[in-house]
Amino acid sequence: MTDIVIRRRAALLGAAGLLASPAILRAQPLPVLRVGNQKGGIRSLLEASSQARDLPFRIEWSEFPAAAPLLEALNAGALDVGSQGDLAFLGVYANGAPIRAVGATRAEARSQAILVRDGSPIRSLADLRGRKVAANRGGWGQYLVRAALKDAGIDPGEVTQAALGPMDAALAFRSGSVDAWAIWEPYVAIEVESFGARVLRDGTGLTPTVSLTSVHVDTLKDKRPLLQEFLVRQQRGWDWARGNVPAFARSTSALTRIPEPLLRRAYENQATKAVPVDAALVAELQQASDQAVQFGVLSRAISVAEAFDTSFTLAAR
CATH class of the missing domain: 1.20.5 (Single alpha-helices involved in coiled-coils or other helix-helix interfaces)
Known part of the structure; x- marks a missing residue:
C-alpha cells in the first residue's frame, strides 16, 4: 500500500x-440534579420565570408537603438539594445531618405573623396570658412566639404553646381549639382574606425570615457546577417574580389550587429576593441560632459558619 x-x-x-x-x-445523557420541592415552591418559580428552560442538566423533582420530610430525604442522601426555612435547616444540622447551606433568600419579616380570629377579645400580646397558641415545633412558628413574648416582657410559661404543623393548626385555629396561631405566608393571606383573621403581631424586628438552599455534602463534591447554575437560576427567578407578581401567582395557583388573589397578596407581602451567603448573613443567623437554643427551638448550640458553604456566587444584577 x-x-x-x-x-x-x-x-x-x-x-x-x-x-x-x-x-x-x-447521545451523552445530561447530568441529573435531584431537587426536593415543597408544593408551589421553587419548581413553580423556575417554571413560571422560564428559568427551567435550556438547563445544562436535568432536574429530577420530588414533591414534599413540608420542610421536615424534605430534610429527612436530604439527610438520607435521596436528594441533592432542597429549600427550607433557616431554623428548620439549622435544627436538622444540629442533630448531625450531613448537609450544608449554599444559597439563601430573604422575605419581609411581616410575612410571618401571630394571628387571632375575627371577634377575638385578644388585642395585645399581653392578652395571650393563659391562652393557647399554635406553632410548628422547631421552626419559624415556635421561634416567633417566643421572640414576641420576650419582646413584650411576657413569661413564656404564661402561654401554652400547641406544637402543630400548618394543616392541623389551621383546623384548630378555625375551630377555636387554639386562641392564636403563629404562621407564615401564604397561610397569613388565606386566614386574613378568607376567614377574617387579624394580625396580632408580625415578625418585624423579631426574625430574619431567611430561607436556605441546602445540599447533601456528597453533592458539594460531585455536582458543584450544577449547584452554581441552579442557584443563579433561582436568583433570576426571584428577580423576575418581584416584577411579575400576577403571573407568578397565576402559575402557582394552577399548581396549588390556592386562589390567585391570595397568592398575589402573599407574594407582595413576602417580596422575596435572593441574598448572598456571606459573613454578614452567617453572623445574623448565628445570633438567631443562639436565641433559638434559649427558646428551645434548637437542641444545641452550633457554629452556623460550619453549616454553610460560602463559595457559591450569585449573578451580577
Whole structure:
C-alpha cells in the first residue's frame, strides 16, 4: 500500500470521526440534579420565570408537603438539594445531618405573623396570658412566639404553646381549639382574606425570615457546577417574580389550587429576593441560632459558619 493511499484512508477516517462526534456528544445523557420541592415552591418559580428552560442538566423533582420530610430525604442522601426555612435547616444540622447551606433568600419579616380570629377579645400580646397558641415545633412558628413574648416582657410559661404543623393548626385555629396561631405566608393571606383573621403581631424586628438552599455534602463534591447554575437560576427567578407578581401567582395557583388573589397578596407581602451567603448573613443567623437554643427551638448550640458553604456566587444584577 502506497503512502498516498494510507494518507487518504487516514484522512477519510478522521473526517468520519469529526462527522460522528456531534452525534456522539448529543447521545451523552445530561447530568441529573435531584431537587426536593415543597408544593408551589421553587419548581413553580423556575417554571413560571422560564428559568427551567435550556438547563445544562436535568432536574429530577420530588414533591414534599413540608420542610421536615424534605430534610429527612436530604439527610438520607435521596436528594441533592432542597429549600427550607433557616431554623428548620439549622435544627436538622444540629442533630448531625450531613448537609450544608449554599444559597439563601430573604422575605419581609411581616410575612410571618401571630394571628387571632375575627371577634377575638385578644388585642395585645399581653392578652395571650393563659391562652393557647399554635406553632410548628422547631421552626419559624415556635421561634416567633417566643421572640414576641420576650419582646413584650411576657413569661413564656404564661402561654401554652400547641406544637402543630400548618394543616392541623389551621383546623384548630378555625375551630377555636387554639386562641392564636403563629404562621407564615401564604397561610397569613388565606386566614386574613378568607376567614377574617387579624394580625396580632408580625415578625418585624423579631426574625430574619431567611430561607436556605441546602445540599447533601456528597453533592458539594460531585455536582458543584450544577449547584452554581441552579442557584443563579433561582436568583433570576426571584428577580423576575418581584416584577411579575400576577403571573407568578397565576402559575402557582394552577399548581396549588390556592386562589390567585391570595397568592398575589402573599407574594407582595413576602417580596422575596435572593441574598448572598456571606459573613454578614452567617453572623445574623448565628445570633438567631443562639436565641433559638434559649427558646428551645434548637437542641444545641452550633457554629452556623460550619453549616454553610460560602463559595457559591450569585449573578451580577
